[in-house]
Amino acid sequence: MERWxxxxxxxxxxxxxxxxxxxxPERVSEVHAALAxxxxxxxxxxxxxxxxxxAALLEGGKVVLTRRLDRMLDFDPATxxxxxxxxxxxxxxxxxxxxRGFFPPVVPGTQFVTLGGAIANDIHGxxxxxxxxxxxxxxxxxLLTAAGAVVVCDADHEPELFWATVGGLGLTGLILxxxxxxxxxxxxxxxxxxxxxxxxxxxxxxSAESAAFTHTVSWIDCVARGKSMGRGIFMRGRHAAAxxxxxxxxxxxxxxxxxxxxxxxxxxxxxxxxxxxxxxxxEAYYRKQPHGTTAQISHYAPFxxxxxxVRDWNRVYGDRxxxxxxxxxPPDPQHRAIRQVLEAITETGMGSFLAVIKEFGDRAHPxxxxxxxxxxxxxxxxxxxxxxxxxxxxxxxxxxDAGGRVYLGKDARLSRAAFEQMYPDLDxxxxxxxxxxxxxxxxxxxxxxxxxxxxxx
Amino acid sequence: xxxxxxxATSRIAQQLAHRFGEAGHAIFVAARDADEAARxxxxxxxxxxxxxxxxxxxxxxxxGHPAFVADVExxxxxxxxxIIAFGDMGAGPTADFADAHRxxxxxxxxxxxxxxxxxxVMEARGDGSIIGLTSxxxxxxxxxxxVYGSAKGAFGLYLQGLRNRLFxxxxxxxxxxxxxxxxxxxxxxxxxxxVASPEAVSRALFRAWERREDALYYPRFWGGIMGVIKxxxxxxxxxxxx
Ligand SMILES: Cc1cc2nc3c(=O)[nH]c(=O)nc-3n(C[C@H](O)[C@H](O)[C@H](O)COP(=O)(O)OP(=O)(O)OC[C@H]3O[C@@H](n4cnc5c(N)ncnc54)[C@H](O)[C@@H]3O)c2cc1C
Ligand SMILES: NC(=O)c1ccc[n+]([C@@H]2O[C@H](COP(=O)([O-])OP(=O)(O)OC[C@H]3O[C@@H](n4cnc5c(N)ncnc54)[C@H](OP(=O)(O)O)[C@@H]3O)[C@@H](O)[C@H]2O)c1
Numbered sequence: 001m002e003r004w005x006x007x008x009x010x011x012x013x014x015x016x017x018x019x020x021x022x023x024x025p026e027r028v029s030e031v032h033a034a035l036a037x038x039x040x041x042x043x044x045x046x047x048x049x050x051x052x053x054x055a056a057l058l059e060g061g062k063v064v065l066t067r068r069l070d071r072m073l074d075f076d077p078a079t080x081x082x083x084x085x086x087x088x089x090x091x092x093x094x095x096x097x098x099x100r101g102f103f104p105p106v107v108p109g110t111q112f113v114t115l116g117g118a119i120a121n122d123i124h125g126x127x128x129x130x131x132x133x134x135x136x137x138x139x140x141x142x143l144l145t146a147a148g149a150v151v152v153c154d155a156d157h158e159p160e161l162f163w164a165t166v167g168g169l170g171l172t173g174l175i176l177x178x179x180x181x182x183x184x185x186x187x188x189x190x191x192x193x194x195x196x197x198x199x200x201x202x203x204x205x206x207s208a209e210s211a212a213f214t215h216t217v218s219w220i221d222c223v224a225r226g227k228s229m230g231r232g233i234f235m236r237g238r239h240a241a242a243x244x245x246x247x248x249x250x251x252x253x254x255x256x257x258x259x260x261x262x263x264x265x266x267x268x269x270x271x272x273x274x275x276x277x278x279x280x281x282x283e284a285y286y287r288k289q290p291h292g293t294t295a296q297i298s299h300y301a302p303f304x305x306x307x308x309x310v311r312d313w314n315r316v317y318g319d320r321x322x323x324x325x326x327x328x329x330p331p332d333p334q335h336r337a338i339r340q341v342l343e344a345i346t347e348t349g350m351g352s353f354l355a356v357i358k359e360f361g362d363r364a365h366p367x368x369x370x371x372x373x374x375x376x377x378x379x380x381x382x383x384x385x386x387x388x389x390x391x392x393x394x395x396x397x398x399x400x401d402a403g404g405r406v407y408l409g410k411d412a413r414l415s416r417a418a419f420e421q422m423y424p425d426l427d428x429x430x431x432x433x434x435x436x437x438x439x440x441x442x443x444x445x446x447x448x449x450x451x452x453x454x455x456x457x
Numbered sequence: 458x459x460x461x462x463x464x465a466t467s468r469i470a471q472q473l474a475h476r477f478g479e480a481g482h483a484i485f486v487a488a489r490d491a492d493e494a495a496r497x498x499x500x501x502x503x504x505x506x507x508x509x510x511x512x513x514x515x516x517x518x519x520x521g522h523p524a525f526v527a528d529v530e531x532x533x534x535x536x537x538x539x540i541i542a543f544g545d546m547g548a549g550p551t552a553d554f555a556d557a558h559r560x561x562x563x564x565x566x567x568x569x570x571x572x573x574x575x576x577x578v579m580e581a582r583g584d585g586s587i588i589g590l591t592s593x594x595x596x597x598x599x600x601x602x603x604v605y606g607s608a609k610g611a612f613g614l615y616l617q618g619l620r621n622r623l624f625x626x627x628x629x630x631x632x633x634x635x636x637x638x639x640x641x642x643x644x645x646x647x648x649x650x651x652v653a654s655p656e657a658v659s660r661a662l663f664r665a666w667e668r669r670e671d672a673l674y675y676p677r678f679w680g681g682i683m684g685v686i687k688x689x690x691x692x693x694x695x696x697x698x699x
Pocket of ligand 2: 464466468470542543544590592634640641642643
């Protein structure tokens with residue numbers, strides 16, 4: 001039985017694809033053994049690979065695939081606190097606890113992420129404006145550090161290490177387990193409304209009047225320009241109260257039956273995602289929603305995880321892969337940065353179908369966590385190579401000028417210089433990390449690119 | 458009614474614990490690594506809210522096996538199902554005989570020893586199931602893994618005899634011949650053939666147990682492959698490099 005196998009890994013964007021020696025421990029002692037047996041190589045945890053770029057990759061190093069470290073260790077039905085190994089997925093939590101009336105406090109747009117990945121990227125969901133990020137609901141983390149010690153850290157014990165580990169990109173150590181507070185829900189249904197928004201100003205108006213909804217997000221047509229710039233479909237909802245009935249014809253009921261059938265079996269040709277098809281997709285999707293507001297009671301899955309119904313949908317971008325660019329900029333009554341970004345995209349014609357906009361709440365998150373008060377925009381781009389990288393560099397400048405930042409969990413190309421200006425807590429974070437991992441045993445390709453790792457080896 | 462899982466640190470065994478836990482059975486988790494056995498028991502208890510217990514178990518501690526079974530029954534009540542999932546592939550035929558000895562001890566002697574201990578209590582009660590995991594490697598000896606294969610093959614013969622003995626006593630014995638499964642044993646191996654997930658294995662075995670099947674291959678296509686392999690005349694087979 002060989003511990004390490006050479007594998008090519010990639011994130012959800014399938015760019016870049018990098019080789020490393022991988023191991024897949026099935027119990028905690030095998031994680032210790034992997035750390036001890038890494039030779040002179042650096043190490044990184046890899047969950048379900050739903051980061052888009054190179055956050056979970058480590059070219060030429062040793063990678064620990066954590067998905068089989070998935071034991072649920074303790075649950076208190078009186079409070080909702082659950083203690084789990086870091087490879088447990090959101091999907092697994094939902095399937096286990098929804099029948100008992102509990103739901104994860106924060107979920108991303110896919111349920112195929114691990115708790116370790118959710119902590120390392122301090123993920124946010126549609127309820128950020130009310131409930132903050134994932135790590136706002138984590139009280140304790142059990143970490144395997146570079147020295148081979150197991151450190152349980154929380155607000156009282158090794159608080160600095162806890163601070164640096166939430167949103168710490170896997171670079172402070174390997175998370176073995178964590179304690180997460182689930183929230184009580186009445187059932188699987190979501191009371192939701194869809195509002196057709198005509199342009200950017202309308203989006204902000206609808207967002208402002210949606211304060212009574214715990215969950216908000218808007219799809220945005222990033223092909224439309226001029227007066228229609230920023231048009232889209234705003235979705236808002238909340239967990240439904242007991243006794244709610246699903247609306248007739250709602251996708252939810254049938255979805256379980258059909259979802260295994262929907263799969264992208266192989267790479268689509270690279271030309272599939274071109275200017276014309278993008279325009280058609282966006283137009284058709286926008287027209288689907290009638291004027292005004294429609295209300296319905298939906299199953300949670302199409303509301304939270306609409307993309308999960310098509311397995312491997314990332315393959316429609318072809319073998320060149322895709323890049324996602326997610327930014328947040330502080331509130332601005334004129335929304336100048338968002339306008340500049342949308343203008344730059346329509347100008348180059350490189351926009352895509354999947355674009356999402358949301359206003360974050362005003363909670364600030366420390367360390368390398370991404371969310372900050374303001375508005376966030378997430379954009380998918382087919383990998384057009386150089387012209388796209390040039391466009392994204394341009395967007396970085398807009399974001400920096402506005403005092404914003406980009407999300408590292410989605411990133412594959414940000415420059416070190418831009419990164420250092422975007423994350424003001426960087427020096428403090430580095431100080432804590434260097435105390436716990438002076439040799440930079442834990443590294444990632446993203447960390448190397450951004451100057452976080454490997455500088456002193 | 459309780460289910461005993463032996464060699465529970467195997468991913469296949471854990472998934473089986475999930476299937477039986479999901480169906481409401483009390484689960485006894487036994488593995489060489491007692492700490493890990495306790496974690497697995499906790500996992501099953503959290504997920505399925507069934508009674509669980511765990512203990513260290515070594516397939517080669519033969520003399521202790523009858524007492525071990527008594528202890529399991531004392532903790533979780535009468536055993537309805539015992540699953541013998543442990544196995545040891547060894548380093549291969551080129552290693553020294555100590556390695557081969559251990560492989561035989563675990564896969565055959567240890568398996569037969571604990572099966573005997575379980576059979577004794579089930580036979581007395583006239584109820585229960587004994588499920589043994591063996592391998593397609595036990596169907597024909599090949600130079601690359603014949604020590605492991607012969608021990609698994611011997612365990613298969615043993616289960617056949619036990620089934621014959623216990624049939625009239627109302628005790629069910631099921632032989633499972635596994636092909637490639639995606640576990641620690643096969644991680645990173647170039648198999649050239651489809652590899653089953655441990656979860657799929659557990660679902661198929663659980664259904665087969667509900668139907669009280671005698672023997673099965675999983676994945677099922679291995680039945681066909683092994684039929685062909687067994688049919689090759691020895692004078693040709695001995696020249697192949699398998
Ligand atoms: C369709 C889709 C929708 C998404 N929607 C959202 C969204 O709404 N909000 C949002 O915030 N994100 C979103 N994401 C991004 C995703 O939630 C994050 O990238 C998440 O971190 C992925 O988790 P993972 O288990 O796949 O981790 P990976 O991608 O495998 O790893 C992510 C990081 O976590 C580290 N890591 C993983 N496990 C451990 C561990 N045990 N110990 C230490 N470090 C570890 C890795 O080293 C890496 O740095 C989305 C992604 C997709 C594909
Ligand atoms: N994976 C395949 O492709 C495949 C194919 C055919 C058959 N099988 C059989 O399927 C079963 C499960 O194997 P697996 O693939 O899940 O591999 P595995 O993870 O290596 O499981 C083997 C298990 O046997 C246990 N074990 C070894 N020696 C033991 C001993 N002396 N006492 C008690 N337990 C002992 C191991 O315990 P430790 O954790 O303490 O080492 C481990 O739990 C085995 O019987 C194997 O032969 C597997």
